[in-house]
Amino acid sequence: MDIHALQQIVHQTRDARRKQTLPKLSPADRDQLIHKYHPDFRASAFRPIRFGPNVGDKTAIELATLLEGDSSIVDGFDLTPHYTTDVLVVGGGGAGCAAALHAHGAGAKVMLATKLRLGDSNSVMAQGGMQISVAPEDSPVTHFVDTLKGGHMQNDHQLLKVMVEEGPSIAKWLLSLGVLFDRDGDGNLHVKKGGGSSKPRLLTCSDYTGLEIMRVLKDEVLNQKIQLLEFCAAVELTSDEKGNCTGAIFKDLDNQRHVVVAAKSVILATGGIGRLHIQGFPTSNHYGATGDGLCLSYRLGAKLMHVDTFQYHPSGAVYPEQLIGALVTEGIRSEGGHLVNAKGERFVNELDTRDVVSASIIRECEEGRGIRTMSGRIGVWLDTPLLDAASGPCNRSCCLRL
Protein backbone atom coordinates (compact mmCIF):
# COMPACT_ATOMS: atom_id res chain seq x y z
CA MET A 1 0.00 0.00 0.00
CA ASP A 2 1.25 3.50 -0.67
CA ILE A 3 1.10 6.38 1.73
CA HIS A 4 -2.28 7.61 0.49
CA ALA A 5 -3.88 4.20 0.95
CA LEU A 6 -2.38 3.97 4.42
CA GLN A 7 -3.85 7.37 5.18
CA GLN A 8 -7.34 5.95 4.65
CA ILE A 9 -6.76 3.57 7.56
CA VAL A 10 -6.28 6.58 9.83
CA HIS A 11 -9.67 7.95 8.76
CA GLN A 12 -11.38 4.58 9.14
CA THR A 13 -10.09 3.93 12.65
CA ARG A 14 -10.67 7.42 14.03
CA ASP A 15 -14.02 6.84 15.71
CA ALA A 16 -12.89 3.63 17.38
CA ARG A 17 -9.68 5.23 18.62
CA ARG A 18 -11.59 8.12 20.13
CA LYS A 19 -13.17 5.80 22.69
CA GLN A 20 -9.81 4.39 23.80
CA THR A 21 -7.89 5.48 26.86
CA LEU A 22 -4.30 4.35 26.98
CA PRO A 23 -2.66 4.19 30.40
CA LYS A 24 0.64 5.91 31.06
CA LEU A 25 3.45 3.42 31.52
CA SER A 26 4.49 2.17 34.95
CA PRO A 27 8.05 3.12 35.97
CA ALA A 28 9.23 -0.44 35.24
CA ASP A 29 7.68 -0.57 31.76
CA ARG A 30 8.95 2.87 31.04
CA ASP A 31 12.52 1.93 31.89
CA GLN A 32 12.31 -1.20 29.76
CA LEU A 33 10.97 0.70 26.75
CA ILE A 34 13.48 3.49 27.05
CA HIS A 35 16.45 1.17 27.43
CA LYS A 36 15.48 -0.64 24.29
CA TYR A 37 14.44 2.22 22.02
CA HIS A 38 15.42 5.63 23.34
CA PRO A 39 18.33 7.15 21.37
CA ASP A 40 20.20 7.84 24.63
CA PHE A 41 20.70 4.07 24.99
CA ARG A 42 22.25 3.33 21.56
CA ALA A 43 25.73 2.22 22.62
CA SER A 44 27.16 2.63 19.10
CA ALA A 45 26.26 6.32 19.02
CA PHE A 46 28.38 7.14 22.08
CA ARG A 47 32.07 7.19 22.92
CA PRO A 48 34.23 8.39 25.82
CA ILE A 49 35.67 11.90 25.68
CA ARG A 50 39.44 11.58 25.30
CA PHE A 51 40.65 14.53 27.34
CA GLY A 52 39.62 17.53 29.37
CA PRO A 53 37.44 17.88 32.46
CA ASN A 54 35.02 15.14 31.34
CA VAL A 55 37.72 12.67 30.27
CA GLY A 56 36.32 9.16 30.07
CA ASP A 57 32.68 10.26 30.18
CA LYS A 58 30.56 8.83 27.43
CA THR A 59 28.77 11.23 25.15
CA ALA A 60 27.35 11.36 21.64
CA ILE A 61 30.13 10.98 19.07
CA GLU A 62 29.18 14.28 17.43
CA LEU A 63 29.57 16.18 20.70
CA ALA A 64 32.80 14.40 21.70
CA THR A 65 34.38 15.30 18.37
CA LEU A 66 33.39 18.91 18.77
CA LEU A 67 34.69 19.15 22.34
CA GLU A 68 38.04 17.75 21.26
CA GLY A 69 38.42 20.19 18.38
CA ASP A 70 41.41 22.48 17.96
CA SER A 71 41.21 26.18 18.68
CA SER A 72 40.99 28.44 15.65
CA ILE A 73 43.04 31.05 17.53
CA VAL A 74 46.75 30.79 16.68
CA ASP A 75 49.77 31.64 18.86
CA GLY A 76 50.63 35.32 18.93
CA PHE A 77 46.99 36.39 18.53
CA ASP A 78 46.59 40.03 19.60
CA LEU A 79 44.30 40.00 22.65
CA THR A 80 43.99 43.80 22.94
CA PRO A 81 40.26 44.31 23.52
CA HIS A 82 38.15 46.16 20.96
CA TYR A 83 35.43 46.57 23.56
CA THR A 84 35.38 46.57 27.35
CA THR A 85 32.20 45.91 29.27
CA ASP A 86 30.89 44.82 32.67
CA VAL A 87 28.74 41.95 31.47
CA LEU A 88 29.16 40.12 28.19
CA VAL A 89 26.21 37.96 27.19
CA VAL A 90 26.92 35.39 24.49
CA GLY A 91 23.68 34.39 22.82
CA GLY A 92 20.67 36.38 21.68
CA GLY A 93 17.77 34.07 22.48
CA GLY A 94 15.34 34.15 25.38
CA ALA A 95 17.96 33.48 28.04
CA GLY A 96 20.49 35.89 26.52
CA CYS A 97 18.01 38.74 26.15
CA ALA A 98 16.59 38.18 29.64
CA ALA A 99 20.09 38.10 31.15
CA ALA A 100 21.14 41.24 29.27
CA LEU A 101 18.00 43.12 30.33
CA HIS A 102 18.34 42.14 33.97
CA ALA A 103 22.03 43.05 34.11
CA HIS A 104 21.32 46.34 32.33
CA GLY A 105 18.44 47.03 34.70
CA ALA A 106 20.78 46.50 37.65
CA GLY A 107 23.07 49.18 36.31
CA ALA A 108 25.78 47.16 34.58
CA LYS A 109 27.27 48.04 31.22
CA VAL A 110 26.13 45.18 29.02
CA MET A 111 27.12 43.85 25.62
CA LEU A 112 25.16 41.13 23.89
CA ALA A 113 26.83 39.09 21.16
CA THR A 114 25.16 36.60 18.84
CA LYS A 115 26.39 34.78 15.79
CA LEU A 116 23.13 35.45 13.98
CA ARG A 117 20.58 38.22 14.49
CA LEU A 118 19.37 39.34 17.87
CA GLY A 119 16.53 36.99 18.78
CA ASP A 120 17.49 34.16 16.41
CA SER A 121 17.09 31.20 18.73
CA ASN A 122 15.07 28.17 19.68
CA SER A 123 13.04 30.37 22.03
CA VAL A 124 11.40 32.10 19.08
CA MET A 125 10.12 28.73 17.88
CA ALA A 126 8.54 27.54 21.13
CA GLN A 127 4.89 26.96 20.36
CA GLY A 128 3.48 24.75 23.08
CA GLY A 129 3.96 27.20 25.92
CA MET A 130 5.93 27.85 29.05
CA GLN A 131 5.41 25.93 32.30
CA ILE A 132 4.78 28.14 35.31
CA SER A 133 2.67 27.15 38.31
CA VAL A 134 0.11 29.94 38.41
CA ALA A 135 -3.14 27.98 38.79
CA PRO A 136 -4.64 27.92 42.31
CA GLU A 137 -4.64 24.09 42.37
CA ASP A 138 -0.98 24.03 41.33
CA SER A 139 2.14 24.99 43.28
CA PRO A 140 5.89 25.41 42.76
CA VAL A 141 6.37 22.23 44.79
CA THR A 142 4.14 20.21 42.46
CA HIS A 143 5.97 21.76 39.52
CA PHE A 144 9.23 20.63 41.12
CA VAL A 145 7.99 17.07 41.58
CA ASP A 146 6.62 16.81 38.03
CA THR A 147 9.90 18.07 36.61
CA LEU A 148 11.94 15.64 38.71
CA LYS A 149 9.84 12.79 37.38
CA GLY A 150 10.33 13.96 33.81
CA GLY A 151 14.06 14.24 34.48
CA HIS A 152 14.28 10.73 35.92
CA MET A 153 15.22 12.28 39.29
CA GLN A 154 18.50 13.52 37.83
CA ASN A 155 17.75 17.26 38.05
CA ASP A 156 19.85 19.62 40.13
CA HIS A 157 17.49 20.28 43.04
CA GLN A 158 18.78 23.72 43.86
CA LEU A 159 18.59 24.97 40.29
CA LEU A 160 15.18 23.42 39.78
CA LYS A 161 13.82 25.02 42.96
CA VAL A 162 14.99 28.44 41.78
CA MET A 163 13.38 27.94 38.39
CA VAL A 164 9.98 26.81 39.66
CA GLU A 165 9.90 29.50 42.36
CA GLU A 166 10.95 32.39 40.15
CA GLY A 167 8.70 31.37 37.26
CA PRO A 168 5.70 33.40 38.46
CA SER A 169 7.80 36.57 38.89
CA ILE A 170 9.22 36.09 35.40
CA ALA A 171 5.68 35.83 34.05
CA LYS A 172 4.90 39.12 35.79
CA TRP A 173 8.01 40.72 34.33
CA LEU A 174 7.09 39.59 30.82
CA LEU A 175 3.54 40.91 31.29
CA SER A 176 4.91 44.27 32.36
CA LEU A 177 6.93 44.41 29.13
CA GLY A 178 3.75 43.80 27.17
CA VAL A 179 3.75 40.06 26.43
CA LEU A 180 0.21 38.99 25.60
CA PHE A 181 -0.36 35.67 27.36
CA ASP A 182 -3.70 33.99 26.79
CA ARG A 183 -6.27 34.82 29.46
CA ASP A 184 -9.33 33.32 31.03
CA GLY A 185 -12.59 35.25 31.14
CA ASP A 186 -11.73 36.63 34.59
CA GLY A 187 -8.41 38.09 33.41
CA ASN A 188 -6.27 35.38 34.96
CA LEU A 189 -3.58 33.64 32.95
CA HIS A 190 -4.98 30.73 30.99
CA VAL A 191 -3.16 27.44 31.59
CA LYS A 192 -3.16 24.32 29.44
CA LYS A 193 -2.10 20.84 30.38
CA GLY A 194 1.21 19.77 28.92
CA GLY A 195 2.92 16.40 28.63
CA GLY A 196 4.26 14.88 31.85
CA SER A 197 2.62 17.38 34.19
CA SER A 198 0.01 16.64 36.82
CA LYS A 199 -1.66 20.07 36.69
CA PRO A 200 -2.47 22.51 33.90
CA ARG A 201 0.58 24.77 33.83
CA LEU A 202 1.30 25.85 30.26
CA LEU A 203 1.17 29.58 29.66
CA THR A 204 0.56 30.31 26.01
CA CYS A 205 0.31 33.18 23.54
CA SER A 206 -1.92 31.58 20.94
CA ASP A 207 0.35 29.12 19.05
CA TYR A 208 3.17 31.64 19.09
CA THR A 209 4.33 31.73 22.69
CA GLY A 210 8.03 31.91 21.91
CA LEU A 211 7.60 34.29 19.01
CA GLU A 212 5.53 36.70 21.11
CA ILE A 213 7.99 36.60 24.01
CA MET A 214 10.99 37.05 21.71
CA ARG A 215 9.44 39.91 19.73
CA VAL A 216 9.00 41.75 23.00
CA LEU A 217 12.41 40.87 24.53
CA LYS A 218 14.23 41.80 21.32
CA ASP A 219 12.39 45.09 21.10
CA GLU A 220 13.20 45.80 24.73
CA VAL A 221 16.93 45.08 24.22
CA LEU A 222 16.86 47.59 21.36
CA ASN A 223 14.88 50.12 23.40
CA GLN A 224 17.39 49.88 26.23
CA LYS A 225 20.16 50.52 23.71
CA ILE A 226 22.15 47.53 24.91
CA GLN A 227 25.29 47.29 22.82
CA LEU A 228 25.00 44.52 20.23
CA LEU A 229 27.46 42.43 18.28
CA GLU A 230 25.40 40.63 15.67
CA PHE A 231 26.71 38.06 13.18
CA CYS A 232 29.69 37.58 15.48
CA ALA A 233 30.36 33.99 16.53
CA ALA A 234 32.19 33.38 19.80
CA VAL A 235 35.21 31.23 18.97
CA GLU A 236 37.12 31.27 22.28
CA LEU A 237 36.83 32.51 25.84
CA THR A 238 39.79 34.36 27.29
CA SER A 239 41.12 33.82 30.81
CA ASP A 240 43.62 35.22 33.31
CA GLU A 241 46.48 33.26 34.94
CA LYS A 242 44.08 31.81 37.51
CA GLY A 243 41.79 30.49 34.82
CA ASN A 244 39.02 33.03 35.44
CA CYS A 245 37.09 34.00 32.35
CA THR A 246 37.93 37.55 31.25
CA GLY A 247 35.98 37.89 28.04
CA ALA A 248 35.68 36.32 24.62
CA ILE A 249 37.01 36.36 21.08
CA PHE A 250 34.46 36.59 18.29
CA LYS A 251 34.64 36.12 14.58
CA ASP A 252 32.64 38.63 12.59
CA LEU A 253 30.84 36.56 9.95
CA ASP A 254 30.52 39.52 7.58
CA ASN A 255 34.21 40.39 7.27
CA GLN A 256 35.93 37.36 8.86
CA ARG A 257 37.79 39.61 11.34
CA HIS A 258 38.22 38.80 15.00
CA VAL A 259 36.70 40.97 17.71
CA VAL A 260 38.04 40.80 21.28
CA VAL A 261 35.76 41.76 24.15
CA ALA A 262 37.00 42.14 27.74
CA ALA A 263 34.35 41.71 30.42
CA LYS A 264 34.11 41.45 34.18
CA SER A 265 31.50 38.71 33.77
CA VAL A 266 30.59 36.50 30.86
CA ILE A 267 27.20 34.84 30.60
CA LEU A 268 26.91 31.95 28.17
CA ALA A 269 23.38 31.67 26.85
CA THR A 270 24.22 29.76 23.72
CA GLY A 271 21.47 27.15 23.67
CA GLY A 272 21.42 23.54 22.65
CA ILE A 273 23.00 21.23 20.12
CA GLY A 274 20.18 19.98 17.88
CA ARG A 275 21.98 21.17 14.76
CA LEU A 276 24.78 18.68 15.40
CA HIS A 277 22.14 16.20 14.16
CA ILE A 278 23.05 13.62 16.77
CA GLN A 279 22.61 10.08 15.44
CA GLY A 280 21.53 11.58 12.13
CA PHE A 281 18.18 12.75 13.49
CA PRO A 282 16.45 15.64 11.82
CA THR A 283 16.02 18.52 14.20
CA SER A 284 13.51 21.24 14.77
CA ASN A 285 16.29 23.30 16.34
CA HIS A 286 17.32 26.69 15.14
CA TYR A 287 20.09 26.88 12.56
CA GLY A 288 22.47 28.21 15.23
CA ALA A 289 21.99 25.46 17.84
CA THR A 290 25.45 23.93 17.49
CA GLY A 291 26.56 23.69 21.13
CA ASP A 292 29.07 26.55 20.92
CA GLY A 293 28.84 27.36 24.62
CA LEU A 294 29.62 23.77 25.59
CA CYS A 295 32.86 23.87 23.61
CA LEU A 296 33.84 27.35 24.71
CA SER A 297 33.47 26.55 28.38
CA TYR A 298 34.96 23.05 28.08
CA ARG A 299 38.15 24.53 26.68
CA LEU A 300 38.33 26.84 29.67
CA GLY A 301 38.12 23.87 32.00
CA ALA A 302 34.43 23.66 32.86
CA LYS A 303 33.09 20.21 33.56
CA LEU A 304 29.89 19.55 31.63
CA MET A 305 26.89 17.87 33.25
CA HIS A 306 24.65 15.17 31.84
CA VAL A 307 26.65 14.75 28.63
CA ASP A 308 25.10 11.31 28.18
CA THR A 309 21.52 12.49 27.81
CA PHE A 310 19.80 14.52 25.13
CA GLN A 311 16.20 15.42 24.77
CA TYR A 312 14.37 14.24 21.72
CA HIS A 313 11.16 16.01 20.88
CA PRO A 314 8.65 13.34 20.04
CA SER A 315 6.86 15.00 17.18
CA GLY A 316 8.43 16.52 14.11
CA ALA A 317 7.23 16.35 10.55
CA VAL A 318 8.72 13.91 8.06
CA TYR A 319 6.00 14.42 5.48
CA PRO A 320 5.38 16.45 3.37
CA GLU A 321 8.93 16.86 2.16
CA GLN A 322 9.32 20.61 2.69
CA LEU A 323 8.30 20.26 6.32
CA ILE A 324 10.92 17.67 7.27
CA GLY A 325 12.29 18.45 10.70
CA ALA A 326 9.59 21.02 11.44
CA LEU A 327 8.43 20.80 15.01
CA VAL A 328 4.88 19.72 15.62
CA THR A 329 3.86 21.33 18.84
CA GLU A 330 3.26 19.27 21.95
CA GLY A 331 0.04 21.26 22.15
CA ILE A 332 -1.47 19.12 19.40
CA ARG A 333 -1.03 16.07 21.57
CA SER A 334 -2.20 17.81 24.70
CA GLU A 335 -5.37 18.83 22.85
CA GLY A 336 -6.03 15.16 22.10
CA GLY A 337 -4.22 14.40 18.82
CA HIS A 338 -3.53 10.69 18.40
CA LEU A 339 -0.28 9.04 17.42
CA VAL A 340 -1.23 6.23 15.05
CA ASN A 341 0.83 3.49 13.39
CA ALA A 342 0.43 2.04 9.89
CA LYS A 343 -2.22 -0.38 11.14
CA GLY A 344 -4.31 2.46 12.48
CA GLU A 345 -3.57 1.73 16.13
CA ARG A 346 -2.59 4.04 18.95
CA PHE A 347 0.51 2.77 20.73
CA VAL A 348 1.27 5.17 23.58
CA ASN A 349 -0.49 7.63 25.84
CA GLU A 350 0.27 10.78 23.89
CA LEU A 351 0.69 12.79 27.10
CA ASP A 352 3.33 10.54 28.61
CA THR A 353 6.79 12.12 29.04
CA ARG A 354 8.77 13.05 25.95
CA ASP A 355 11.25 10.18 26.30
CA VAL A 356 8.46 7.60 26.50
CA VAL A 357 6.62 9.05 23.51
CA SER A 358 9.86 9.31 21.50
CA ALA A 359 10.91 5.75 22.33
CA SER A 360 7.46 4.42 21.43
CA ILE A 361 7.51 6.13 18.05
CA ILE A 362 10.91 4.63 17.32
CA ARG A 363 9.67 1.20 18.42
CA GLU A 364 6.76 1.38 15.97
CA CYS A 365 9.07 2.44 13.14
CA GLU A 366 11.66 -0.22 13.88
CA GLU A 367 9.19 -3.03 14.27
CA GLY A 368 7.68 -2.39 10.86
CA ARG A 369 4.57 -0.50 11.86
CA GLY A 370 5.77 2.83 10.49
CA ILE A 371 4.74 4.59 7.30
CA ARG A 372 7.31 5.10 4.56
CA THR A 373 7.19 8.50 2.89
CA MET A 374 8.03 9.30 -0.72
CA SER A 375 11.61 10.13 0.17
CA GLY A 376 12.09 6.90 2.10
CA ARG A 377 11.73 8.26 5.60
CA ILE A 378 9.71 6.30 8.12
CA GLY A 379 7.21 7.89 10.45
CA VAL A 380 3.93 7.44 12.24
CA TRP A 381 0.75 9.42 11.79
CA LEU A 382 -0.26 12.28 13.98
CA ASP A 383 -4.00 12.33 13.55
CA THR A 384 -4.77 16.02 13.44
CA PRO A 385 -8.12 15.97 11.59
CA LEU A 386 -9.36 14.44 14.82
CA LEU A 387 -9.00 17.88 16.39
CA ASP A 388 -10.75 19.72 13.63
CA ALA A 389 -12.83 17.49 11.41
CA ALA A 390 -13.93 20.52 9.42
CA SER A 391 -10.45 21.31 8.16
CA GLY A 392 -10.29 18.17 6.01
CA PRO A 393 -7.50 15.65 5.71
CA CYS A 394 -4.16 17.03 6.76
CA ASN A 395 -2.54 14.05 8.41
CA ARG A 396 1.10 14.42 9.02
CA SER A 397 3.34 11.58 9.76
CA CYS A 398 5.63 12.53 12.52
CA CYS A 399 8.73 10.77 13.55
CA LEU A 400 12.25 10.89 14.76
CA ARG A 401 13.88 8.58 12.30
CA LEU A 402 15.30 9.09 8.86
Place this chain on the structure above:
Amino acid sequence: MAQEDSNVIDQPEVIRHKMVTVEIAGKKYDVPEGITIIKALWYSGQEVVRGAGCLGGFCGACAAYYRTKDDPKVRTCLACQMAVQDGMSITMMPPFPARKATYDIQALKDPKQDLFNLYPEAPLCRNCNACTEACPQKIDVREGVWKAVFGDFKSVSEMFMDCVMCGMCTPVCIADIAPNLVALYVSRAQGAHFTEKPVGLDTRIKEIQDGRFNDEWTKLLKMNEKELADHCATVK
Protein backbone atom coordinates in the same frame (compact mmCIF):
# COMPACT_ATOMS: atom_id res chain seq x y z
CA MET B 1 20.32 7.47 9.18
CA ALA B 2 21.08 4.89 6.55
CA GLN B 3 19.43 1.96 8.29
CA GLU B 4 17.53 -0.62 6.29
CA ASP B 5 13.80 -0.34 6.57
CA SER B 6 13.03 -3.53 4.70
CA ASN B 7 10.57 -4.60 7.34
CA VAL B 8 8.03 -1.90 6.62
CA ILE B 9 4.87 -3.80 5.81
CA ASP B 10 3.64 -3.82 2.25
CA GLN B 11 4.98 -0.43 1.23
CA PRO B 12 6.73 0.60 -1.99
CA GLU B 13 10.44 1.27 -2.21
CA VAL B 14 11.83 4.79 -2.23
CA ILE B 15 10.79 6.95 -5.14
CA ARG B 16 13.66 8.87 -6.71
CA HIS B 17 13.61 12.63 -6.58
CA LYS B 18 12.58 14.52 -9.69
CA MET B 19 14.82 17.51 -10.38
CA VAL B 20 13.57 20.98 -11.21
CA THR B 21 15.38 24.03 -12.54
CA VAL B 22 15.26 27.22 -10.51
CA GLU B 23 16.93 30.59 -10.91
CA ILE B 24 18.69 31.88 -7.79
CA ALA B 25 19.71 35.54 -7.97
CA GLY B 26 19.72 35.26 -11.74
CA LYS B 27 21.57 31.96 -12.13
CA LYS B 28 20.07 28.59 -13.03
CA TYR B 29 20.49 25.48 -10.86
CA ASP B 30 18.96 22.00 -10.85
CA VAL B 31 17.59 21.05 -7.44
CA PRO B 32 15.29 18.26 -6.16
CA GLU B 33 11.60 18.98 -6.49
CA GLY B 34 9.71 19.73 -3.29
CA ILE B 35 12.60 20.95 -1.14
CA THR B 36 12.39 24.38 0.45
CA ILE B 37 14.01 27.46 -1.04
CA ILE B 38 16.55 27.50 1.80
CA LYS B 39 17.46 23.90 1.10
CA ALA B 40 17.75 24.78 -2.60
CA LEU B 41 20.24 27.51 -1.69
CA TRP B 42 22.29 25.01 0.28
CA TYR B 43 21.92 22.33 -2.39
CA SER B 44 23.29 24.72 -5.00
CA GLY B 45 26.24 25.62 -2.78
CA GLN B 46 25.34 29.19 -1.81
CA GLU B 47 26.75 30.52 1.41
CA VAL B 48 23.82 31.49 3.60
CA VAL B 49 24.80 33.66 6.56
CA ARG B 50 22.04 36.23 6.85
CA GLY B 51 19.20 34.40 5.15
CA ALA B 52 18.74 31.51 7.58
CA GLY B 53 17.35 31.47 11.07
CA CYS B 54 15.02 29.09 12.83
CA LEU B 55 14.10 27.17 9.66
CA GLY B 56 10.66 26.74 11.14
CA GLY B 57 8.80 29.79 9.87
CA PHE B 58 8.99 31.80 13.09
CA CYS B 59 12.02 34.06 13.07
CA GLY B 60 11.56 35.95 9.80
CA ALA B 61 15.26 35.77 8.83
CA CYS B 62 14.69 34.17 5.45
CA ALA B 63 12.38 36.65 3.75
CA ALA B 64 12.58 36.02 0.02
CA TYR B 65 11.08 37.18 -3.25
CA TYR B 66 10.03 34.66 -5.88
CA ARG B 67 8.29 34.49 -9.19
CA THR B 68 6.82 31.35 -10.72
CA LYS B 69 7.25 30.38 -14.36
CA ASP B 70 5.65 32.78 -16.86
CA ASP B 71 3.94 34.79 -14.11
CA PRO B 72 4.90 38.48 -14.00
CA LYS B 73 3.90 38.76 -10.32
CA VAL B 74 6.79 38.80 -7.87
CA ARG B 75 5.64 37.31 -4.58
CA THR B 76 7.08 37.12 -1.08
CA CYS B 77 7.65 34.14 1.16
CA LEU B 78 9.71 32.76 4.01
CA ALA B 79 12.35 30.70 2.23
CA CYS B 80 12.24 27.94 4.85
CA GLN B 81 8.52 27.44 4.29
CA MET B 82 8.22 27.56 0.50
CA ALA B 83 8.84 24.56 -1.73
CA VAL B 84 10.65 25.14 -5.04
CA GLN B 85 8.86 24.60 -8.34
CA ASP B 86 10.23 24.19 -11.82
CA GLY B 87 10.99 27.54 -13.43
CA MET B 88 10.88 29.50 -10.16
CA SER B 89 13.06 32.62 -9.83
CA ILE B 90 14.24 33.41 -6.33
CA THR B 91 16.21 36.07 -4.51
CA MET B 92 16.64 36.74 -0.81
CA MET B 93 15.54 40.05 0.70
CA PRO B 94 18.47 42.15 1.91
CA PRO B 95 18.25 43.86 5.35
CA PHE B 96 16.20 47.07 5.09
CA PRO B 97 17.15 50.17 7.09
CA ALA B 98 13.75 50.88 8.67
CA ARG B 99 13.63 53.28 11.60
CA LYS B 100 12.60 51.76 14.92
CA ALA B 101 11.38 54.20 17.55
CA THR B 102 12.73 53.65 21.05
CA TYR B 103 10.51 54.03 24.08
CA ASP B 104 10.16 53.06 27.72
CA ILE B 105 7.06 50.92 27.48
CA GLN B 106 6.16 51.15 31.17
CA ALA B 107 6.62 54.92 31.39
CA LEU B 108 4.19 55.74 28.56
CA LYS B 109 1.46 58.07 29.83
CA ASP B 110 -0.90 57.91 26.88
CA PRO B 111 0.20 55.09 24.55
CA LYS B 112 -2.50 55.74 21.94
CA GLN B 113 -1.43 59.37 21.59
CA ASP B 114 2.27 58.54 21.92
CA LEU B 115 2.00 56.45 18.76
CA PHE B 116 1.90 59.70 16.77
CA ASN B 117 5.07 61.00 18.42
CA LEU B 118 6.95 57.74 18.04
CA TYR B 119 5.76 56.91 14.54
CA PRO B 120 4.50 60.20 13.05
CA GLU B 121 4.39 58.58 9.61
CA ALA B 122 1.80 55.99 10.73
CA PRO B 123 -1.27 58.13 9.89
CA LEU B 124 0.11 58.97 6.44
CA CYS B 125 -0.92 55.62 4.94
CA ARG B 126 -2.17 56.10 1.40
CA ASN B 127 -4.09 52.85 1.26
CA CYS B 128 -2.09 51.30 -1.57
CA ASN B 129 -2.34 47.89 0.15
CA ALA B 130 1.18 46.90 -0.93
CA CYS B 131 2.07 45.92 2.65
CA THR B 132 -0.82 43.49 2.87
CA GLU B 133 0.15 41.94 -0.46
CA ALA B 134 3.76 41.66 0.68
CA CYS B 135 2.99 39.86 3.94
CA PRO B 136 4.03 36.19 3.77
CA GLN B 137 1.93 35.56 6.90
CA LYS B 138 -1.24 36.84 5.20
CA ILE B 139 -1.85 39.52 7.79
CA ASP B 140 -4.09 42.38 6.66
CA VAL B 141 -1.29 44.83 7.35
CA ARG B 142 -2.93 47.90 5.85
CA GLU B 143 -6.03 47.39 7.97
CA GLY B 144 -3.76 46.92 10.99
CA VAL B 145 -2.01 50.24 10.43
CA TRP B 146 -5.38 52.02 10.26
CA LYS B 147 -6.66 50.27 13.36
CA ALA B 148 -3.48 51.37 15.18
CA VAL B 149 -4.03 54.95 14.09
CA PHE B 150 -7.65 54.86 15.26
CA GLY B 151 -6.60 53.42 18.63
CA ASP B 152 -7.98 49.90 18.27
CA PHE B 153 -4.86 48.43 19.85
CA LYS B 154 -6.57 45.21 20.86
CA SER B 155 -7.43 44.24 17.30
CA VAL B 156 -3.93 45.09 16.10
CA SER B 157 -2.36 42.89 18.77
CA GLU B 158 -4.57 40.00 17.70
CA MET B 159 -4.03 40.55 13.97
CA PHE B 160 -0.25 40.68 14.33
CA MET B 161 0.15 37.74 16.74
CA ASP B 162 1.65 35.70 13.89
CA CYS B 163 3.89 38.50 12.58
CA VAL B 164 7.41 37.09 12.26
CA MET B 165 9.00 40.55 11.86
CA CYS B 166 10.45 39.64 8.46
CA GLY B 167 9.94 43.28 7.49
CA MET B 168 8.68 42.62 3.97
CA CYS B 169 5.88 45.15 4.51
CA THR B 170 8.45 47.91 4.93
CA PRO B 171 10.33 48.42 1.62
CA VAL B 172 7.03 48.52 -0.30
CA CYS B 173 5.52 51.34 1.77
CA ILE B 174 5.26 54.60 -0.19
CA ALA B 175 4.67 56.51 3.06
CA ASP B 176 7.80 55.11 4.73
CA ILE B 177 5.84 53.37 7.43
CA ALA B 178 7.34 50.25 8.99
CA PRO B 179 4.04 48.51 9.74
CA ASN B 180 5.61 45.60 11.62
CA LEU B 181 7.36 47.98 14.02
CA VAL B 182 4.21 50.04 14.49
CA ALA B 183 2.28 46.85 15.26
CA LEU B 184 4.94 45.68 17.70
CA TYR B 185 4.71 48.95 19.62
CA VAL B 186 0.93 48.75 19.62
CA SER B 187 0.91 45.12 20.78
CA ARG B 188 3.33 45.84 23.60
CA ALA B 189 1.31 48.84 24.69
CA GLN B 190 -1.84 46.71 24.60
CA GLY B 191 -0.17 44.13 26.86
CA ALA B 192 1.47 46.56 29.25
CA HIS B 193 -1.30 49.17 29.54
CA PHE B 194 -4.67 47.94 28.33
CA THR B 195 -4.84 44.35 29.55
CA GLU B 196 -6.28 43.24 32.88
CA LYS B 197 -3.76 42.37 35.59
CA PRO B 198 -4.03 38.67 36.47
CA VAL B 199 -4.95 38.56 40.17
CA GLY B 200 -4.07 34.86 40.53
CA LEU B 201 -0.49 35.48 39.48
CA ASP B 202 0.02 38.15 42.13
CA THR B 203 -1.49 35.83 44.72
CA ARG B 204 0.97 33.09 43.75
CA ILE B 205 3.95 35.46 43.89
CA LYS B 206 2.87 36.64 47.32
CA GLU B 207 2.43 33.05 48.52
CA ILE B 208 6.00 32.28 47.48
CA GLN B 209 7.32 35.44 49.14
CA ASP B 210 5.40 34.75 52.33
CA GLY B 211 6.87 31.26 52.52
CA ARG B 212 3.57 29.43 52.16
CA PHE B 213 5.32 26.42 50.64
CA ASN B 214 8.27 26.39 53.04
CA ASP B 215 7.08 23.41 55.09
CA GLU B 216 6.50 21.37 51.94
CA TRP B 217 9.92 22.33 50.63
CA THR B 218 11.67 21.38 53.86
CA LYS B 219 9.94 18.03 53.91
CA LEU B 220 10.70 17.35 50.27
CA LEU B 221 14.32 18.44 50.23
CA LYS B 222 15.12 16.37 53.34
CA MET B 223 14.00 13.13 51.67
CA ASN B 224 16.59 10.62 50.55
CA GLU B 225 16.59 9.37 46.98
CA LYS B 226 14.25 6.48 47.64
CA GLU B 227 11.74 8.54 49.65
CA LEU B 228 11.75 11.22 47.01
CA ALA B 229 11.14 8.70 44.22
CA ASP B 230 8.27 7.15 46.20
CA HIS B 231 6.80 10.56 46.86
CA CYS B 232 7.06 11.51 43.19
CA ALA B 233 5.28 8.30 42.22
CA THR B 234 2.25 9.34 44.30
CA VAL B 235 1.77 12.52 42.26
CA LYS B 236 -0.32 11.70 39.22
